[in-house]
Amino acid sequence: MTRFMIVGGNPLRGTLRVSGSKNATLPILAASLLHGAPNIIHEVPVLQDVATMCHVLEYLGARVHREGYTIRIDATNIQCLEVGENLMRRMRASNLVLGALLGRFGRVRISYPGGCNIGSRPMNLHLKGLKALGACIEEKFGYINVEASQLTGAEIHLDLPSVGATENIMMAAVLAKGTTIIRNAAREPEIVDLQNFLNRMGARIKGAGTDVIRIEGVKHLDSAEHTVIPDRIEAGTHLVAAAITGGDVTITNVIPEHFEPVLAKLREMEVGVEVGDDQVRVYARGRPRAVDIKTLPYPGFPTDMQPQMMALLALAEGTSVITETIFENRYKHVSELRRMGAEIKVEGQTAIVRGVERFTGAPVEATDLRAGAALVLAGLAAENGTIVEGVEHIDRGYERLEQKYDALGARIMRVHN
Ligand SMILES: CC(=O)N[C@H]1[C@@H](OP(=O)(O)OP(=O)(O)OC[C@H]2O[C@@H](n3ccc(=O)[nH]c3=O)[C@H](O)[C@@H]2O)O[C@H](CO)[C@@H](O)[C@@H]1O
Numbered sequence: 001m002t003r004f005m006i007v008g009g010n011p012l013r014g015t016l017r018v019s020g021s022k023n024a025t026l027p028i029l030a031a032s033l034l035h036g037a038p039n040i041i042h043e044v045p046v047l048q049d050v051a052t053m054c055h056v057l058e059y060l061g062a063r064v065h066r067e068g069y070t071i072r073i074d075a076t077n078i079q080c081l082e083v084g085e086n087l088m089r090r091m092r093a094s095n096l097v098l099g100a101l102l103g104r105f106g107r108v109r110i111s112y113p114g115g116c117n118i119g120s121r122p123m124n125l126h127l128k129g130l131k132a133l134g135a136c137i138e139e140k141f142g143y144i145n146v147e148a149s150q151l152t153g154a155e156i157h158l159d160l161p162s163v164g165a166t167e168n169i170m171m172a173a174v175l176a177k178g179t180t181i182i183r184n185a186a187r188e189p190e191i192v193d194l195q196n197f198l199n200r201m202g203a204r205i206k207g208a209g210t211d212v213i214r215i216e217g218v219k220h221l222d223s224a225e226h227t228v229i230p231d232r233i234e235a236g237t238h239l240v241a242a243a244i245t246g247g248d249v250t251i252t253n254v255i256p257e258h259f260e261p262v263l264a265k266l267r268e269m270e271v272g273v274e275v276g277d278d279q280v281r282v283y284a285r286g287r288p289r290a291v292d293i294k295t296l297p298y299p300g301f302p303t304d305m306q307p308q309m310m311a312l313l314a315l316a317e318g319t320s321v322i323t324e325t326i327f328e329n330r331y332k333h334v335s336e337l338r339r340m341g342a343e344i345k346v347e348g349q350t351a352i353v354r355g356v357e358r359f360t361g362a363p364v365e366a367t368d369l370r371a372g373a374a375l376v377l378a379g380l381a382a383e384n385g386t387i388v389e390g391v392e393h394i395d396r397g398y399e400r401l402e403q404k405y406d407a408l409g410a411r412i413m414r415v416h417n
């Protein structure tokens, strides 16, 4: 077990470089299974989820070599087309091998994926999409078995703009016969990054970033070199860290339009925001104002920033209403924030947050990745000491968060026991 010990009350000040995006890296690594030639990926963050995806790829027979922030993957000798419970349970995104292995080999068997416990997170849209491409699907004994003698392009209308389903269908469709059109596709920047990577390998995809993606099947793919986009959720987390501690932080290596909804809310809260081409400065201007937030698929406010923003709003002047529309169980941080003095009432998908003047440090537990980030932010702002348990959840998606904040003047220590 690992915990963070935080002594709050120190404004964060300075400059922080944002790492490559976790949620862009994971599908790109999975997509490397689509052909037997080496790919080189730059700006790969050093995170637990990335390590898990690399384990999955190695387990299947790929050779993965990391040097700093660059990974070289050679999937020439894939020996196995099945991923068992042990690896699949570690993270939700392991399901992304489905589309790539099906696309290349015509069959794959995976155990149901695990991941952040923030909702039921079914796989029905992924499977409906693969079925439309001609795959036969069998779900039995906790496993999903998918087979196709020939994948054929099809028109697929997603009931919801699911990020993972869009990515899996894109990967399965690149080597299919004919053209696939995905309607009501997810529009997240990570989908655009996957399109760019696949096209560098020789795929013919257009439309990512809009809700219609068109994939013309090709016969061969080849080696590609790609640099992953910066992590917009990590960026947003640091901006809230600056605001919640009354600090002044500039984040670099960012694409500000990717987190415009977060910037818009910070401005509405009357937090100081200065946006450059690839950097953003956020500085506190007194206590922030309450605002209402509703999470939505991109370009709406990201659900992955809801817990962090809730921590900030819990200290704002006035009452805020947060509506979580993406995941039905993403309020687990509420009871922990309450232990620190927050006044939050949850009614269904809505949280009513009455701002208090200060948090008091307490022992709290991270139940998932972004809930954990929110508790760290609350701890940085709290009077006296906070202990955050469950740091393994935070390590899934943030690269040594305590070192980044320590360098900006926070008092935060990682403790193993
Ligand atoms: C690795 C990665 O990129 N993770 C992100 C991805 O997760 P992930 O790809 O799992 O999220 P989805 O976009 O698929 O999920 C959105 C909603 O659709 C539902 N759904 C999804 C698939 C399906 O087959 N059936 C179904 O009903 C889910 O339960 C959820 O309510 O997008 C989420 C929504 O922005 C983010 O919070 C995650 O950080």
Ligand SMILES: C=C(OP(=O)(O)O)C(=O)O
Residues within 6 Å of the ligand: 023, 091, 092, 093, 115, 116, 118, 304, 369, 370, 397
């Ligand atoms: C929910 C997240 O990740 P995952 O989809 O991998 O569980 C996240 O990054 O906040």
